[in-house]
Amino acid sequence: MKEKEFDLITFGRSSIDLYSQDIGADFIDIKGFDAFVGGSPLNIAVGATRLGAKVSLLTGIGNDKVGDFIINFLKEQNVNTDTIARIDGARSSAVVLGIEPPDRFPLVYYRDNAADSQVTIDHVIAAKIDQYKILEISATALNIEPSRSAVFYAVETAFDNNVEVFLDMDFRADQWKDLRSFGLMVRAILPKVKIAIGTEEEILAATLQHADQVHISHQQISAPEIKGDIEASIQKIIKSGPELLIVKRGSKGATVYYKDGNKRDVPGFPVEILNVLGAGDAFASGFIYGYLQGWDIYKACRLGNASGAWVVQKSGCANAMPYHDELIQFVDSWGGL
């Protein structure tokens, strides 16, 4: 890794996340919500910070109380917030979620006129990305302008300044007018991406040919079902640019795909699952932390898997991310990395 002042800057969504307090209840019967913060890059920023990295979040918040709420949480977590833009006239994002374990998490996004979509090239310039070792991008930020151009600019700037680009293939179906645009934009930045991370659904989404491959079985459920040939899709992604593609496979762990056709499975930690939300972001923060330590990919993925396993046992996303010592202890209790 190059010598840089900071470790990681994550770029993309941020939100207040309102989680049903009535676990298992149908959405219409929910009586109250716990107030958390969320958004994939925010979660990763918090997770990596808790593990010990020096992290900034590049996002936008509205000039509203929800924005204050988000900023306040991040400051408490020691995430650098100087790179967060206050956007007048836009609204801090919000997500309202039902919790119906094990696998139904109906959610409603409040992202019309979202402040985090209003991040511009000038905000990226002000963030001084060249000072970081890693730029982590959330693919949802590619959905509309001006954040889309800002992501392209950030990726180029990183690439030209020895900042490694990690892409989280974060796919939110309802954030794309044409679902196929998701893959087009992802594939357009992949040549400058070093490591891409995604679930099988996200990889299928990133190689989508027809809109009717996607089936959203529950209204606005977080993970849509997508048909397609997963092996072909993986090969298409890995050949589009990145050195590595890491496929997140939940309790089964992760699989690392290499450009030369090799792959390696990294086993997970088969804990009992309370809530899968945030597990992918926990994986990313654990993996990135390990990577920053100079660990090999296998070992870094193992820490990612451990971090994901930690989070699925808890409610919440950002709030549930493990701290360094407790995660190491957890890993040791399972026999180490």
Next chain:
Amino acid sequence: MKEKEFDLITFGRSSIDLYSQDIGADFIDIKGFDAFVGGSPLNIAVGATRLGAKVSLLTGIGNDKVGDFIINFLKEQNVNTDTIARIDGARSSAVVLGIEPPDRFPLVYYRDNAADSQVTIDHVIAAKIDQYKILEISATALNIEPSRSAVFYAVETAFDNNVEVFLDMDFRADQWKDLRSFGLMVRAILPKVKIAIGTEEEILAATLQHADQVHISHQQISAPEIKGDIEASIQKIIKSGPELLIVKRGSKGATVYYKDGNKRDVPGFPVEILNVLGAGDAFASGFIYGYLQGWDIYKACRLGNASGAWVVQKSGCANAMPYHDELIQFVDSWGGL
């Protein structure tokens, strides 16, 4: 009152209202929210129904779980929901509120691309307004198209079909690009309004000449401070069309202004206040119920005041509206109407 099949149709906003569970806490320290429903016309519909009226709500909800939540609540309350439009591609409104009694209720509206702003003339036609005795309009629905044209259409239809039009001068400052448009639109429909209801702030807003008269002291606080000559404003409103203007004055009760220059104070019920939210809608539902019974204006306003007093002692808006018998019992305990 004319012979009509139904008593009341209210028209305008509807939302999930998320109330801080941490009474008195600064917004950034909120840990959870209670899930209610809200929006002035929704609250009035619930309140009038609980008192015994036959009521429909004309609003729009998104094709999302929050929409289901709103509909489900209304059905449980026996409000007719056949007049509610499901709007594809729009989002059910949401409001997130802090509760800092007695008078600070910082709130964040999620109303970009709101489904209730997407109600059209065709939805109004489908609602068959001529079957109702009273059409109650929320002035916020005048802020953008197509709901604005739909309100004008509804008011005309009511006026031409012996449906009495009541206007709640519901003013939400952040919902108007130019604050002066609020008054222009209100004054444009007043000639067809029979009874207008508002607070002093709302009456000042409806006669606003300069944007700098408005001062929003806390970020997105519900009630902005507005400078102006309240007596002149009241006279301007009453001369613009309605037979009566009812000014809601909180614990002091209400004052009824007549076209001929007369006015009459209607004393309130000086209970201890927990939360003023929803009190104005409670007043409207109590007043309308009394009016539907054929009571005189004074007596109907007294029931309105009682209903408002009931609600300020509770948390919540729609959920806190009194039922008929308990309200009458409350009134009796204070010496009757």
Next chain:
Amino acid sequence: MKEKEFDLITFGRSSIDLYSQDIGADFIDIKGFDAFVGGSPLNIAVGATRLGAKVSLLTGIGNDKVGDFIINFLKEQNVNTDTIARIDGARSSAVVLGIEPPDRFPLVYYRDNAADSQVTIDHVIAAKIDQYKILEISATALNIEPSRSAVFYAVETAFDNNVEVFLDMDFRADQWKDLRSFGLMVRAILPKVKIAIGTEEEILAATLQHADQVHISHQQISAPEIKGDIEASIQKIIKSGPELLIVKRGSKGATVYYKDGNKRDVPGFPVEILNVLGAGDAFASGFIYGYLQGWDIYKACRLGNASGAWVVQKSGCANAMPYHDELIQFVDSWGGL
């Protein structure tokens, strides 16, 4: 008429009007266009100025060469342009027209993001409407915000300051998302209008109940065919507020409808027709000029008819408006008013 510094301010659209040079040619065969300016309130401003009135135009133009073109023409015509707003980021309107006499004038409006729709309440305030004897409003300016609120504001300001409001019921079908909004907005301002002017089609449009009453027989033809009961529509309009409704009937002249149910026909000047475009605006400018002289309504309408007759013999709209002496000479040659 009150003592005022200026005679007339017209408010609404302005555009570059490009007229086919190939009279009678199908649109696809047009080789060139003459460059004129247009827009109903602009035409009326030019016409009334040429007759001798002191006139301002309240409209918006873009920060572009077409805006310069429009301003330059108006200055040459001695229309006051201090009341014209330059709108950054918007575009001066344009119209491209085929000329297939006698009655087919296919036209294409370039009014997306039109500068004249961006006139605001503040522009109206700056225009000092109280200094004029007459405010003439073009109904098309009611179609979208912010010009819609600006019209309501202008009408109120005029009404409250002894400025007589004349409404040209200018109806452009493709400028309304819901055709019924046209009538709703027109009827909302009619209580403050002194004289309304329209064609039979426009009067039917202003009382439209169902969108399917409108039939646009040639793509974007200027005058759509509208079904309806014209006498009932006329009564509805006259009862909605104005003292007079003047129905323009082309070569047959005009008919004046009074509140008390009376009506009076004002014969036209049966000249040979080259091009009907601009005839209605010529009528308005002639009528307004006569009205400003203190003439009775019949005599003022006769001058309006003469002015219309003058223009139908020429190509162009604003450019073809008659000057005072030539119009009087024309009238005399037909036996006077």
Next chain:
Amino acid sequence: MKEKEFDLITFGRSSIDLYSQDIGADFIDIKGFDAFVGGSPLNIAVGATRLGAKVSLLTGIGNDKVGDFIINFLKEQNVNTDTIARIDGARSSAVVLGIEPPDRFPLVYYRDNAADSQVTIDHVIAAKIDQYKILEISATALNIEPSRSAVFYAVETAFDNNVEVFLDMDFRADQWKDLRSFGLMVRAILPKVKIAIGTEEEILAATLQHADQVHISHQQISAPEIKGDIEASIQKIIKSGPELLIVKRGSKGATVYYKDGNKRDVPGFPVEILNVLGAGDAFASGFIYGYLQGWDIYKACRLGNASGAWVVQKSGCANAMPYHDELIQFVDSWGGL
């Protein structure tokens, strides 16, 4: 070249182009306009067809008379129009131009809600790009959605199906909210582009770092002045993907840059210039025609230069494109390719 049914499909803008008939006149003094069609990909389609290629145009037109005008012209020119989408609710583009030779061509674009920006991925699919030898893309189509995603899709489809991608770095400053987005989008597709073509200004624009490098000296003049290091910019572009970068240098001809650092000047035809508009598109159509014949790059560029020289002697763009025999005759009169 591969065996394909058709030679060339061009993708991007189309418009009615209205050229001042008053050569040399200031814009405000223009009396009339000649009606042509234009838009870089349209011009190239016409030019290549006239030379003998089998060409389709992929663009969007509105459901309006201007759309009819454009289609009619293209059919007369034998350009295949089956690939043109009619977009309801959008407007055919228009351009109004002043002609002040030699180098001032003030123009006003009417591209708000432009139909050619509404071309979607599904339109691209319907166009069956795999049947063509060459896909020529106009960079302006990358400015907004959905045409932006459609371009990315078209480029990928071409790349995967042995269709060579030529990029015309067509830069229209006022079509980009952030000028730097132009270069970001261009650079994102360059890896799949075989031959890029641009002027020096366009190449500077495509590598723009700061918005203040651009100076638009006359209001909306076609060619903005852009500061920067042209050699560095050329190297940046050629290293971003394409095999060749062809820099158009007006009467000086063109220069071809190769990946290996070599370059080759191709001299022009120093004719007297009437009007430079359309010269670049004439170059592209001549070059592409030569390339399709299997000529070497030098010879193809020479034909491009000849075609450009032909057009600068005439008024008009698409309409002025040379036919095969007359261009060869012209070339021969200058001593051949």
